[in-house]
Amino acid sequence: MDDPTPPDPHPTPSAGPGRRRARPEPGGGTEAQAKDVCLRLLTDRARSRAELATKLEQKGYTAEVAERTLDRLAAVGLIDDADFAQQWVRSRHLYAGKGKRAIALELRRKGIGQQDAAEALDQIDGDDERARAVDLVRKKLRTQPPLPTEGDRREIAAERDKLVRRLVGMLARRGYSQGMAFDVVRGALADVGSDADGLADD
Secondary structure, three states: OOOOOOOOOOOOOOOOOOOOOOOOOOOOOOHHHHHHHHHHHHHHOOOOHHHHHHHHHHOOOOHHHHHHHHHHHHHOOOOOHHHHHHHHHHHHHHOOOOOHHHHHHHHHHOOOOHHHHHHHHOOOOHHHHHHHHHHHHHHHHHOOOOOOOOOOHHHHHHHHHHHHHHHHHHHHHOOOOHHHHHHHHHHHHHHOOOOOOOOOOO
């Protein structure tokens, strides 16, 4: 009696009724998968539509899938650039101490439209911006060693000027205008008894 044929160790599955091979989506994934990506990102923090579009593009989703997904999320209020801009301005001004110019640049980088950005930035008026700058300078001064009051006058002036430049630079990096920065620093140093009247604004 002939030996039976040994079984194939790597059988090919039969394509019987009801069995369909999963086909990968060309150029990325499905709308459902794209939606899951967006929801995970939104759980972390609020994001602009442009931010989500960039993330989907980086993950290989087609422009059509991304657009339909973002439209659906916007329709149910999960994406709202105007609301995002309002939240971003409040947070960055209050907690990060950013001035209007720096925040405006951040909003542009996040793809926020000009109208939504302008309306959000209107939350910060000149008095608010100045008050926040004063807080930043006073906080910084509390960590600085006191300026010398005795000795060579040129050395005293040089130390004072060095401190002023450091404080003005700190405000400038946060988006405050140079004029406001010098004015705030002069006032803060006057409050602690340091002469800053001779400083120029330019």
